[in-house]
Amino acid sequence: MKTDRIDFNDENSNTSTNPSFDAVLQVRLARRSVLRGGVGAVGAAMLGGVGLSACGGSGTGVTTTTTAVLLGFAAVSKSLADTVTVPAGYTASVIYALGDPLTAGTTAYKNDGSDTDFENRAGDHHDGMEWFGLDADGKASRSAVDRGLLAVNHEATTDEKLSSHFLHTNGGTSTLPRPASEVDKETAIHGVSVVEVRKTGSKWATVQGSAFNFRLTALSDIEIAGPARGNALMVTKYATAGTTTRGTINNCGTGKTPWGSFVTGEENWAGYFTRSATDDTARADKSVTSLKRYGRSQGAASRHGWETGGTEDKYARWDISKTGTSADGSDDYRNELNTMGYIVEMDPYNKTRSAKKRTALGRYAHESGAFSLPVAGKPLAVYMGDDSRNEYIYKFVSAANWDAADANSTDVMATGDKYLDSGKLYVAKFNSDGSGQWLELSFSNPTVAGYTGYAFADQADVSVNSRLAADAVGATKMDRPEWCSVNPANGEVYFALTNNSNRRVNPTGSSQLAPDSANPRAYTDMKGTSKQEGNPNGHIIRVKEGSAGAAATTFTWDLYALGAQSDADGSKVNLSNLTADQDFSSPDGLVFSPATGIMWIQTDDGAYTDVTNCMMLAALPGKVGDGAKKTLSYTRTDGSTLAVDTYVGKAPTDETLKRFLVGPKACEITGLCETPDGKAVFINIQHPGETTAMADIADPSKYTSQWPSSAGYGAGKRPRSATIVITKNDGGKIGT
Ligand code: FEO
Ligand code: CA
Ligand code: CA
Numbered sequence: 001m002k003t004d005r006i007d008f009n010d011e012n013s014n015t016s017t018n019p020s021f022d023a024v025l026q027v028r029l030a031r032r033s034v035l036r037g038g039v040g041a042v043g044a045a046m047l048g049g050v051g052l053s054a055c056g057g058s059g060t061g062v063t064t065t066t067t068a069v070l071l072g073f074a075a076v077s078k079s080l081a082d083t084v085t086v087p088a089g090y091t092a093s094v095i096y097a098l099g100d101p102l103t104a105g106t107t108a109y110k111n112d113g114s115d116t117d118f119e120n121r122a123g124d125h126h127d128g129m130e131w132f133g134l135d136a137d138g139k140a141s142r143s144a145v146d147r148g149l150l151a152v153n154h155e156a157t158t159d160e161k162l163s164s165h166f167l168h169t170n171g172g173t174s175t176l177p178r179p180a181s182e183v184d185k186e187t188a189i190h191g192v193s194v195v196e197v198r199k200t201g202s203k204w205a206t207v208q209g210s211a212f213n214f215r216l217t218a219l220s221d222i223e224i225a226g227p228a229r230g231n232a233l234m235v236t237k238y239a240t241a242g243t244t245t246r247g248t249i250n251n252c253g254t255g256k257t258p259w260g261s262f263v264t265g266e267e268n269w270a271g272y273f274t275r276s277a278t279d280d281t282a283r284a285d286k287s288v289t290s291l292k293r294y295g296r297s298q299g300a301a302s303r304h305g306w307e308t309g310g311t312e313d314k315y316a317r318w319d320i321s322k323t324g325t326s327a328d329g330s331d332d333y334r335n336e337l338n339t340m341g342y343i344v345e346m347d348p349y350n351k352t353r354s355a356k357k358r359t360a361l362g363r364y365a366h367e368s369g370a371f372s373l374p375v376a377g378k379p380l381a382v383y384m385g386d387d388s389r390n391e392y393i394y395k396f397v398s399a400a401n402w403d404a405a406d407a408n409s410t411d412v413m414a415t416g417d418k419y420l421d422s423g424k425l426y427v428a429k430f431n432s433d434g435s436g437q438w439l440e441l442s443f444s445n446p447t448v449a450g451y452t453g454y455a456f457a458d459q460a461d462v463s464v465n466s467r468l469a470a471d472a473v474g475a476t477k478m479d480r481p482e483w484c485s486v487n488p489a490n491g492e493v494y495f496a497l498t499n500n501s502n503r504r505v506n507p508t509g510s511s512q513l514a515p516d517s518a519n520p521r522a523y524t525d526m527k528g529t530s531k532q533e534g535n536p537n538g539h540i541i542r543v544k545e546g547s548a549g550a551a552a553t554t555f556t557w558d559l560y561a562l563g564a565q566s567d568a569d570g571s572k573v574n575l576s577n578l579t580a581d582q583d584f585s586s587p588d589g590l591v592f593s594p595a596t597g598i599m600w601i602q603t604d605d606g607a608y609t610d611v612t613n614c615m616m617l618a619a620l621p622g623k624v625g626d627g628a629k630k631t632l633s634y635t636r637t638d639g640s641t642l643a644v645d646t647y648v649g650k651a652p653t654d655e656t657l658k659r660f661l662v663g664p665k666a667c668e669i670t671g672l673c674e675t676p677d678g679k680a681v682f683i684n685i686q687h688p689g690e691t692t693a694m695a696d697i698a699d700p701s702k703y704t705s706q707w708p709s710s711a712g713y714g715a716g717k718r719p720r721s722a723t724i725v726i727t728k729n730d731g732g733k734i735g736t
Pocket of ligand 3: 604
């Protein structure tokens with residue numbers, strides 16, 4: 001096992017002094033039963049025939065009635081086997097792995113570290129993924145079920161000491177400078193791929209050489225859109241007009257817009273850039289505050305050392321130190337970090353269209369972008385999380401009202417301009433009485449404009465520095481917001497809060513927080529003989545918007561379920577009474593199926609991995625308010641009591657939550673999309689064997705996973721991130 005691994009998913013740059021919500025007050029307001037008790041008729045119909053969108057995930061407003069949904073499979077047991085396990089009656093097949101060729105002339109992947117030409121191959125660390133149907137004529141189709149495109153995020157790469165060791169013959173160069181040939185491979189395996197898939201008989205496969213296939217990489221030219229386009233904050237040597245940048249990196253969660261485009265979230269992008277140890281003095285302006293808030297203090301080293309690949313500009317741009325003499329940054333990359341950290345929109349059907357960074361949705365460690373159920377004549381909301389310890393939950397509300405005709409947009413990027421470039425950005429505050437507020441992040445908000453922690457210049461500055469604006473308004477610090485998804489049955493929004501090692505009953509320092517109502521647990525979980533403190537297992541919070549729907553500025557909330565091992569204390573830890581067939585840790589991917597109403601929960605865990613590999617569960621959740629208030633009582637070291645009121649959803653039953661899949665060793669399960677009929681579900685197995693040491697690169701017997709080679713897929717024994725397709729042997733809907 002390696003000991004020098006840095007968890008790039010576990011940053012904490014939020015040392016702002018705003019309280020982690022109202023932990024200080026913990027006011028005991030009478031519970032607003034009027035807000036929490038109302039049962040929507042739609043939500044109650046979950047098991048009895050539900051109006052669901054039948055359009056493959058985008059909620060065009062076309063609804064059909066499905067038959068009753070039940071979880072019609074036998075739960076899969078926890079497992080440490082180096083394989084993908086699915087229920088009896090199901091088949092999981094690998095279809096698209098790291099390095100697979102996309103273009104006709106690209107050679108088969110040898111998987112021995114000698115492969116090159118990654119601009120024409122599948123990238124690494126497959127993450128979020130969406131389905132875009134194609135009809136027999138190769139036209140975009142909302143109903144196609146046997147031919148389509150998968151748009152796949154390639155978040156990162158398995159690495160140790162700078163190098164992505166599985167990509168290089170002898171594990172690569174783990175000291176600086178990095179050779180250009182290694183850097184060029186590593187920048188190319190980041191970004192997004194679009195690949196055509198087809199079903200022949202019952203078999204799915206990718207189509208090498210399809211004219212639709214393409215890649216975006218860490219160096220692709222991408223437009224800046226929204227309030228920050230052309231702003232002084234975006235001026236770089238590469239783009240002196242501040243209207244473009246190069247590349248999208250650390251693409252994590254995804255989304256599908258109601259008008260049929262793809263959105264991808266840029267997550268832990270800051271770590272790819274380096275800053276000199278004296279850069280604060282060189283800058284001597286407010287950009288230093290921004291850089292610190294986004295995790296780049298001066299002297300920060302880059303994750304891979306790409307800036308050392310050579311003198312060419314494509315390497316130089318990874319060093320964001322102020323080195324030039326210009327007043328505006330047009331002669332260096334001091335502003336480069338401002339061009340990363342967005343929701344990026346793409347037209348998956350047209351590789352000639354430039355992707356756009358939608359800056360109106362804010363800049364942070366983006367996960368997925370989940371759209372509200374579209375209502376004609378009303379604004380659209382996009383729900384989003386910022387995945388770092390103690391960060392926030394956001395929502396964007398479009399200025400434009402939804403026009404149902406846009407569901408059939410023939411120019412999706414122009415339609416994206418309409419809905420995603422102007423609107424209001426909000427951040428969430430969760431109150432101890434089960435209510436909440438969306439606080440607006442606007443330059444016209446005096447609390448933002450007058451913030452003493454950072455002098456905002458304009459709305460572009462608020463968009464680019466949305467974390468600082470959220471600090472100003474006193475948003476609730478959360479336990480690492482990961483993916484979110486909207487329940488197609490009732491519009492409620494679910495957010496995975498994966499874990500937080502910084503929750504403490506007796507917090508110390510600026511980064512530790514006491515438990516609060518929305519993040520109510522701080523406990524010790526044992527992993528073998530090691531103690532894991534904080535909220536090691538995570539939880540899932542859900543939000544019901546107020547009467548204004550997507551545009552509401554108030555909401556109610558509760559906790560759908562809390563991760564725990566099934567034998568943990570039911571009064572303090574296993575608050576959802578999870579059984580051995582349901583217990584999970586560190587929820588991350590979260591996707592509702594419009595075809596079945598099932599909510600799929602995927603884990604990226606390090607806490608329960610002494611017992612089981614990461615997994616995927618199927619859930620049929622109820623609704624906000626279906627459970628009960630619970631007060632957790634903690635004793636501080638000074639003997640005083642900390643009482644935390646929270647709201648725990650109705651405990652899942654054997655029929656409403658079951659483990660569906662367990663992955664191979666040292667992977668996470670992520671990304672989910674399906675054919676519109678719900679009969680093929682595509683998911684990603686990310687970084688199997690990531691704990692393999694670089695020193696063991698020559699000895700496959702020491703790899704901590706050999707998947708998917710062990711499943712009979714592809715050459716070589718090096719483990720590879722890959723897309724699998726899950727089908728039911730009787731041809732039915734997945735999970736039912
Ligand atoms: Fe890329 Fe926070 O998961
Ligand atoms: Ca444990
Ligand atoms: Ca993730």
